[in-house]
Amino acid sequence: MEALLAIAVGVLSACGVFLILRARTFPILLGLTLLSYAVNLFLFASGRLQVGAPPLIRPGGTYTDPLPQALVLTAIVIGFGMTAYLAMLALRALSESGGDHVDAPEEPR
Amino acid sequence: MNTHALILPILIPFVAALLQMAGQRPAFQRTVGLLAAVLLVLVTAWLTRLADDGVLRVYALGDWPAPFGIVLVVDRLAAGMTLLTAILAFAALLYASAGFDERGQHFHPLFQLQVVGLCGAFLTGDLFNLFVFFEVMLLASYTLLAHGGGLARTRAGISYVVLNLVGSALFLIALGLLYGTLGTLNLADLAHRLTLPGHDPALARLACALLVAVFVLKAGLLPLSFWLPHTYTAAGAPVAALFAIMTKVGIVALLRLQCVALAPALPDLLDRWLTTLALATVVFAGLGILAASRLRALGAWLVLLSAGTLLLTPAQASPRVDAAALFYLVQSTVATAAFFLLAGVIAEQRGAAGDHFRAGPPPAAWLKVAFLIAAITVAGLPPFSGFLGKLMLLSTLREAPAGTAIWVVLLTAGFIVMIALARDGCLLIWRNGTFAEATRPIAGGGRKAAATLLLVAGGPLLAVVARPLADYSARAAHQLHAPGGYVDAVLGRRPANLGDEVAR
Numbered sequence: 065m066e067a068l069l070a071i072a073v074g075v076l077s078a079c080g081v082f083l084i085l086r087a088r089t090f091p092i093l094l095g096l097t098l099l100s101y102a103v104n105l106f107l108f109a110s111g112r113l114q115v116g117a118p119p120l121i122r123p124g125g126t127y128t129d130p131l132p133q134a135l136v137l138t139a140i141v142i143g144f145g146m147t148a149y150l151a152m153l154a155l156r157a158l159s160e161s162g163g164d165h166v167d168a169p170e171e172p173r
Numbered sequence: 174m175n176t177h178a179l180i181l182p183i184l185i186p187f188v189a190a191l192l193q194m195a196g197q198r199p200a201f202q203r204t205v206g207l208l209a210a211v212l213l214v215l216v217t218a219w220l221t222r223l224a225d226d227g228v229l230r231v232y233a234l235g236d237w238p239a240p241f242g243i244v245l246v247v248d249r250l251a252a253g254m255t256l257l258t259a260i261l262a263f264a265a266l267l268y269a270s271a272g273f274d275e276r277g278q279h280f281h282p283l284f285q286l287q288v289v290g291l292c293g294a295f296l297t298g299d300l301f302n303l304f305v306f307f308e309v310m311l312l313a314s315y316t317l318l319a320h321g322g323g324l325a326r327t328r329a330g331i332s333y334v335v336l337n338l339v340g341s342a343l344f345l346i347a348l349g350l351l352y353g354t355l356g357t358l359n360l361a362d363l364a365h366r367l368t369l370p371g372h373d374p375a376l377a378r379l380a381c382a383l384l385v386a387v388f389v390l391k392a393g394l395l396p397l398s399f400w401l402p403h404t405y406t407a408a409g410a411p412v413a414a415l416f417a418i419m420t421k422v423g424i425v426a427l428l429r430l431q432c433v434a435l436a437p438a439l440p441d442l443l444d445r446w447l448t449t450l451a452l453a454t455v456v457f458a459g460l461g462i463l464a465a466s467r468l469r470a471l472g473a474w475l476v477l478l479s480a481g482t483l484l485l486t487p488a489q490a491s492p493r494v495d496a497a498a499l500f501y502l503v504q505s506t507v508a509t510a511a512f513f514l515l516a517g518v519i520a521e522q523r524g525a526a527g528d529h530f531r532a533g534p535p536p537a538a539w540l541k542v543a544f545l546i547a548a549i550t551v552a553g554l555p556p557f558s559g560f561l562g563k564l565m566l567l568s569t570l571r572e573a574p575a576g577t578a579i580w581v582v583l584l585t586a587g588f589i590v591m592i593a594l595a596r597d598g599c600l601l602i603w604r605n606g607t608f609a610e611a612t613r614p615i616a617g618g619g620r621k622a623a624a625t626l627l628l629v630a631g632g633p634l635l636a637v638v639a640r641p642l643a644d645y646s647a648r649a650a651h652q653l654h655a656p657g658g659y660v661d662a663v664l665g666r667r668p669a670n671l672g673d674e675v676a677r
Contacts, residue, residue, distance in 0.1 A: 111353075
C-alpha cells in the first residue's frame with residue numbers, strides 16, 4: 065500500500081516536472097495539475113495510511129487522522145482556482161501574442 | 174474589546190472587499206476602499222502601541238486552544254509590519270483611485286484581499302494558515318499584476334503564476350513532511366517538538382529546508398529571483414508599490430521561523446549558503462541596476478537589492494543585526510514603493526518618452542525635487558533614512574563571520590546605485606533641450622501627487638524619527654530572539670482545565 069502510493073506520487077511529480085519544463089503554456093498547465101495531484105496524495109499520506117477507518121474517534125474502533133484530509137481539501141480548492149486562472153491567462157496570452165511559448169518576443173514589432 | 178481587536182487588521186480589509194463586491198459603483202468602491210485603508214492605518218498604529226508593552230498577545234480563532242486551533246500572534250514585529258502594510262496600502266490606493274482603478278474590473282476588492290493576505294501572513298502563528306494567507310495574497314497579486322491589460326503584463330503574469338504555483342506545491346510538501354514527522358503545524362508547537370527526541374531528525378531537517386526554500390523564493394534569493402525584475406516592471410505603478418512589501422513577507426517569515434524554530438533545534442541549517450547566496454543576489458541586483466533602461470525597471474532591481482541585503486541577516490542569528498535589519502526593512506520598503514509611484518507620475522508627464530531613460534519633455538519642478546530626495550534615500554546617502562539604515566546594518570554586520578565580504582559587496586553596490594541614479598536622473602530630468610513636446614498634465618494630479626509625496630517624504634521623515642524607530646526595531650528584535658518566549662506565550666495560554674475536558 066505504502067509502496068504503491070509512493071510510486072504513484074513519484075511518477076506523478078516526475079511527469080509534472082517534465083511537463084512544466086516544456087516552456088509552452090498548455091503542457092505547463094497539465095504539468096502543474098499532475099504536480100498538484102502528487103502533492104495532494106503526499107499530503108494525504110502524511111497522516112499515515114489506514115484502510116477502512118473513518119476519521120472519527122469511536123470507542124474501541126480504529127480511526128484515521130482527519131487533519132490531513134482537511135488540509136487536502138483546502139489545497140485542492142486553492143489549486144483548482146489557481147489552475148483555472150492560469151488557463152485564462154494562457155488563453156489571453158495566446159490571443160494577444162499569437163503563440164503559446166512562455167518566452168515569445170515582448171511585443172509584435 | 175482588546176482580545177478581539179487582534180484580528181481587526183484582517184477583518185477590516187476583508188469586510189471592505191465584501192462591501193465593494195456588493196456595491197459595484199466606482200465612487201462607492203473608492204470611498205469604501207480609502208476609508209478602510211485609513212481605518213487600517215489607525216488600528217494597526219494602535220496595535221503597534223499596544224504590542225510595545227512587550228506582551229506577546231495570542232488570539233485563538235474560535236477559542237480553540239493553541240496546538241489544536243489556529244492562532245494569531247501579535248508581537249512587536251507582527252504589529253509593526255501590519256502598520257507598514259497599512260501605510261503602503263493607503264498610499265497605493267490613493268494613487269490608484271485617481272484613475273488607475275478604472276482600467277479594468279474588480280480592482281478595489283482585489284486590492285483589499287491582497288491586504289488581507291499580507292496582514293494575515295504577518296499575524297498568523299500556524300504554518301498551514303500561513304500557506305492559506307500566502308495564497309490569498311498571491312491570488313490577488315496575480316490579478317492585480319494583470320490589471321490594466323497589455324501583453325507585457327500577461328506575459329510577466331504567466332511566469333509569475335507558474336513559479337508561485339510550483340512554490341505552493343513545495344510549501345505543501347514541506348507541510349506534509351512536517352505533519353508526518355512532528356504531528357503538528359502550529360509554529361510554537363513545532364518549535365517545541367523539534368527540540369524533543371522521538372522524531373526522524375533527517376526528515377524534519379528536510380522539511381524545514383523546503384520551508385526555507387519557499388520563503389526565499391518569495392523573498393527573491395538569487396537562483397530563485399529571475400521572476401522578480403520583469404514582474405515588478407510590468408505591474409502598474411500603484412500595484413508595484415504595494416508589491417514592494419511582498420518580498421518582505423518571505424523575509425519576515427524566514428526571520429520568524431529562524432528565531433522560533435530553527436535557532437533552538439537546527440542552528441546550522443542556514444549557515445554557509447544563505448549569506449553567500451544573499452551576497453550573490455546583491456551583486457546580481459547591482460548589475461541589473463546598471464542595465465535598467467527605464468525607471469520602473471530600476472525600481473524593480475532596487476527591490477531585489479533591498480531583499481538581497483536583508484537576506485544577509487537571518488543566518489547571523491543575532492538580535493543586534495536583526496534590529497538594524499528591521500529598520501532597514503521599513504525604510505527600504507517605503508523608499509522603493511516611492512520609486513514606483515514616482516515612475517508612474519514621471520511617465521505620465523513625459524508622454525511618449527515615458528519613464529525610459531532618454532530625452533523627453535522635462536517633468537514638473539516638484540517631481541525633480543521628489544526624484545532627488547527619493548534617489549538620495551535609496552542610494553543610502555546622508556542625511557536621509559537610507560543612510561541610517563545602511564549604517565546600522567553595516568556596523569552590526571562587521572562582527573559577522575563573512576563581515577569583510579559583506580562590507581565590500583554592500584559598499585560597492587551602494588556606489589553602483591549612486592552612479593546609476595546620477596546617470597538616469599540626468600537623462601530623465603535634464604536631457605530635454607531638443608524637445609518641442611510640452612510636458613503633459615497628470616490626470617487626477619492631486620491624489621497622485623499626494624500619494625507620491627507621502628512616500629517620498631518617508632525618507633526625510635524616517636530620518637527625523639530614526640531614534641524611536643530604531644529603538645522599536647531593537648525591542649522587536651529582542652522580543653523575537655527571546656529564547657522560548659514565543660513558544661511559552663502560544664502554548665502556555667492553554668487553560669488549566671484542558672486535561673479534564675479531554676478526559677470527559
